[in-house]
Amino acid sequence: MPLPKPRTIINRKALIARLDDLTVTNRDGGRPAGPQARAALLGELRTALAEGREEIRRRFLDEGCRGAEVCAANTYLMDQIIRVLHDYTVTHLFPRQNRTKGERLCVLALGGYGRGEMLPFSDVDLMFLLPFKATPYTEQVVETILYVLWDMGLKVGHSTRSVDECIKQARADMTIRTSLLEARYLLGERALFQEMTHRLYVRVIAGSGPEFLDSKMAERDQRHTRMGDSRYVLEPNIKEGKGGLRDLHTLFWIARYLYSVSDMNELIGLGVLTPRSARKFAKARAFLWSVRAHLHYLSGRAEERLTFDVQPRIAERMNYTDRPGARGVERFMRHYFLVARDVGNLTRILLSVLEAQQKRRPMLSVPSFILRRRDLEGFVLDGQRLAVPQPDTFANDPLAMLRIFLVAHEQSLDIHPDTLRLITDNLARVKGLRSDPEANALFMALLTHRKEPDTILRLMSEAGVVGRFIPEFERVTAQMQYDMYHVYTTDEHTIRAIGILHRIETGALSDQLPVATEVIHKVSSRRALYVAVLLHDIAKGRGGDHSELGAEVAQELCPRLGLTDEETETVAWLVLHHLAMSRIAFKRDVDDRKTIEDFAELVQSPERLLLLAVLTSADIMAVGPGIWNNWKGGLLRDLYRRTEEFLVGDMVPEPQDCRVGARKDQLRGALSDCPADRVEDYLGRGYPGYWLSFDTETQARHARLIFAAEDSGETPDAIVMVDAQVDPARGVTEILVYAPDHPGLFSKIAGGIALAGGSILNARIFTLANSMALDTFTVQTAEGGVLDSPSRLDRVKAVVTEAVRGGIDLRAELARKSRTLPARARAFPVPPRVIIHEVASKTHTVVEVNGRDRPGFLFAVTDALTGLNLQIASARVNTYGERVVDVFYLKDVFGMKVTHHGKLRELKRTLTLAAGVQALESEKGAAVARQHGRAARRRAEKADDAERAAE
Known part of the structure; x- marks a missing residue:
């Protein structure tokens, strides 16, 4: 592309003149002085490079030029730098009046530099082409050029080869062949470049097109697998x-290899690409160039990953503004994903034409006698792939655009890329199918297919059919969810959830999802379940509660899809409440009967409980790798079992004293080898809540550990016993702490665990009758794995022991640790939010604290609760990417539920402040939280006095 005002980027003539002047100044005995001349050369080139880059940056950021112009300008700048450097080297540093034939030299640009895709921090790939082996003279010249470029701070990839070596290595190595394919002449003996190019095409490329194509496709597939295999x-x-x-590079290499073109537009005249496809290629490349340029400038390095922390800044620079229901960054990323989809479509189109023109045998080979037996319902086979008999098939029979996917899926055939292109060209006709009962029946057959429905739905989605058939799905296609919790776009998450639902049904996930695998075959409406998974996030990005809006979509869409009134009601209910089961399981105490009663009142029937359990499991597992774990599975399993018992009437409450007595009798049996009087003394220490919260095996382990601690010789007020028990079935570790109870013990333990690299999921707090605390913390690693390394367990025990004894300044240490919060996490501001659920429990005040995840968050919150003289009975901790949600079951200092509105207001204000102190960044911040806690405590005491006076 023509570059406007190139001399404002670099004035080569003026640069050469300055170098000539410096050469005269630095002459020594008629020749330029070596060190002085090199230093002067380096200084001038550095200045020219810096000034040129700054001018390109200014044009891009201030004048709004596009990424293509940035690439062209950086390529031009580097070309001039290298030409000046070469000319100076051969003219002044190593002058040679008459060079021999073996001293001829040609410099070529390779890679992105060869393609003209230079960005500020791109590598400079060079090849020094020689007629024969290197001579001392050419070695001096090449070495000087490279050393100066390195001293300029450039990352240079280089090779020095003769023409014969190029041809020999190109035959043996496909990577070298590809790099030579896009080599660009820079300077020197052009005849060498022409000779190398001619021999490359005649002796290497000719006749090897299919081999190159297969190699590049295999290379692409391996790269996709390595990068996650999802766009x-x-x-x-x-x-x-x-x-x-x-x-896009791969498509260009293939086109260049097979057709010797230098631009993709040349493929139009060859019948390989349509003008529309060529425009899509150019638009996709231009967009990606601009994004990459912004990414380089923002990162200050050759960064290629579009991380969360740079996405909003690039969106702002590219003028993506916020709109109702969609932030600017989400609109930008949606555009990116749609471009990525276009690139995939272009690949299919180009490969289809190449296959036809190159007469390549399709990769999938199916015996003809098998194909003859298949009923293709009017479609035909082209290269053993499903195709339409005529180009106007879809125009005459729009229903065929759905039917062909079903036939292909049932017959295990690929759809010919030309046919997929015809589908894309006829997408406008899909709108007329929405009210067609036969079309809706076909779609339902695809959605609920017994064989991997997600694979065919993904192909339909990428072809644009699903979005046109269900307009609400088009609105969430390529829609990102801007947080660190979700891994995929909304449409990809939905299709993955359908795939997981199918795998649950086939039993493929029985190890990870035993309950869902067991109950899915008990549901009465399989169709309703699949439709609910399809629609559970259908209303995201609309600016309201997507569950409520999605339920409205379900009420309208389900009858059209052929669902009965009962099925429609079920789907709408599932979409409305698809988050309810995970919220209750992860935030509520399922040992509290009120939790089960409330959830049972919501689901009302065993059928809905079954459906919701399966939907919840598929939804969570489809969020991304590592999101589902055994701990979450166990919480959902407990909630399901207890609610099921309640709904069918098996959860009949036995008197508490009978249940406690039975547990004590079981423990007596488990501790029969211990002195009876010691066992009876221990049985007298626990309150009913403790006996009903753990099984007999766990209680026996507790007792033996406590006996060992008491036999250690320590005085009761000095005992600090910390034990760790790995539970591989749930993927967690239980940290048990036995120590004298005192205000702030919970926060000290939480701070110690955080400091040692653990992440608390759950906590149960008990004070025994001897005033000793017996606290159990369920812990994982900060990365969500099992904390089972002996060295890490020893560290946790040591740090927690020291923290409980007061030997660690937890505020200072956690403040230091919090400063290492990664940039991608800081990209998501999470305002603190405190919610008090006054009716969630009959015996406790349930408080939910939301904030940005950071080391010591739980410590800060529990430290504030200590300042308010509140007792923590249990805690649930959940992390959703950058957001942490802690739920506490609280009582006041007298063991009563907090109900006074003044106290509740103070509680909410204090916790909001504690959650908002960003990562305890300073002692001042922590001091403010403590001071606020003391003030709140004084206000609460005054309120108590006022109440008593009023009474």
Whole structure:
């Protein structure tokens, strides 16, 4: 492309003149002095490079030029730098009046530099081409050029080869062949470049097109697998990821290899690309170039990953503004994912034409006698792939656009890329199918297919059919969810959830999801379940509660899909409440009967409980790798079992004293080898809540550990016993702490665990009759794995012991640790929020604290609760990407539920402040929280006095 005002980027003539002047100044005995001349050369080139880059940056950021112009300008700048450097080297540093034939030299640009895709921090790939082996003279010249470029701070990839070596290595190595394919002449002996190019095409490329094509496709597939094999990951690699620039490079390499073109538009005249496809290629490349340029400038390095922390800044720079229901960054990322989808479509189209023109045998080979037996319902086979008999098939029979997917899926055939292109060209006709009962029946058959429905739905979605058939799905196609919890776009998450639902049904996930696998075959409406999974996030991005809005969509859409009134009501209810089961399981104490009563009142029937359990499991597992774990599975399993018992009438409450007595009798049996009087003394220490919260095996372990601590010789007020028990079935570790109870003990333990690298999921707090605390913390690693390394367990026990004894300044240490919070986490401001659920429990005040996850968050919150003289009975901790949600069951200092509105207001204000002190960044911040806690405590005491006076 023509570059406007190139001399404002670099004035080569003026640069050469300055270098000539410096050469005269630095002459020594008629020749330029070596060190002085090199230093002067380096200084001038550095200045020219810096000034040129700044001018390009100014044009891009201030004048709004596009990424293509940035690439062209950086390429031009580097070309001039290298030409000046070469000319100065051969003219002044190593002058040679008459060079021999063996001293001829040609410099070529390779890679992105060869393609003209230079960005500020791109590598400079050079090849020094020689007629024969290197001579001392050419070695001096090449070495000087490279050393100066390195001293300028450039990352230079280089090779020095003769023409014969190029051809020999190109035959043996496909990577070298590809790099030579896009080599660009820079300077020197052009005849060498022409000779190398001619021999490359005649002796290497000719006749090897199918081999090159297969190699590049295999290379692409391996790269996609390595990068996650999805173009819809929320932090994509714009160069190497699926649908990124490297996919476009691959198409260009293939076109250049097979047709010797230098531009993709040349393929139009050859019948390989339509003008529309060529425009899509150019638009996709231009968009990705602009994004990559912004990414380089923002990162200050050759960064290719579009991370969360840079996405909003690039969106702002590219003028994506906020709109109702969609932030600017979400609109930008949606555009990115749609471009990535276009790149995938272009790949299919190009490969289809190449296959036809190159007469390549399709990769999938199916015996003809098998194909003859298949009923293709009017479609035909082209290269053993399903195709339409005529180009106007879809125009005459729009229903065939749905039917062909069903036939292909049932017959295990690929759809020919030309046919997929025809579908894309006829998408406008899909709108007329929405009210067609036969079309809706076909769609339901695809959605509920017994064989991997997600694979065919994904293909339909990428072809645009699902979005046109269900307009609400088009609104969430390529829609990102801007947080660190979700990994995929909304449409990709939905299709993955359908795939997981199918795998649950086939039993493939029985180890991870035993309950869902067991109950899915008990549901009465399989169709309703699949439709509910399809629609559970259908209303995201509309600016309201997506569950409520999605239920409205379900009420309208389900009858059209052929569902009965009963099925429609079920789907709408599931969409409305698809988050309810996970919220209750992860935030509420399922040992509290009120929790089970409330949830049972919501679901009302065993059928809905079954459906919701399966939907919840599929939804969570589809969020992304590592989101589902055995701990979450156990919580959902407990909630399901207890609610099931309640609904069928098996959860008949036995008198508490009978249940406690039975537990004590069981423990007596488990401790029969211990002195009877010691066992009876221990049985007298626990309150009913303790006996009903753990099984006999756990209680026996507690007792033996406590006996050992008491036999250690320590005085009761000095005992601090910390034990760790790994539970591989749930994927967690239980940290048990036995120590004298005192205000702030919970926060000290929580701070110690955080400091040692653990992440608390759950906590149960008990004070025994001897005033000793017996606290159990369920812990994982900060990364969500099992904390089972002996060294890490020893560290946790040591740090928690020291923290409980007061030997660690937890505020200072956690403040230091919090400063290491990664930039991607800081990109998500999470305002603190405190919710008091006054009716969630009959015996406790339930408080939910939301804030940005950071080391010591739980410590800060529990420290504030200590300042308010509140007792923590249990806690649930959940992390959703950058957001942490802690739920506490609280009582006041007298063991009563907090109900006074003044106290509740103070509680909410104090916890909001504690949650909002960003990562305890300073002692001042922590001091403010403590001071606020003391003030709140004084106000609460005054309120108590006023109440008593009023009474």
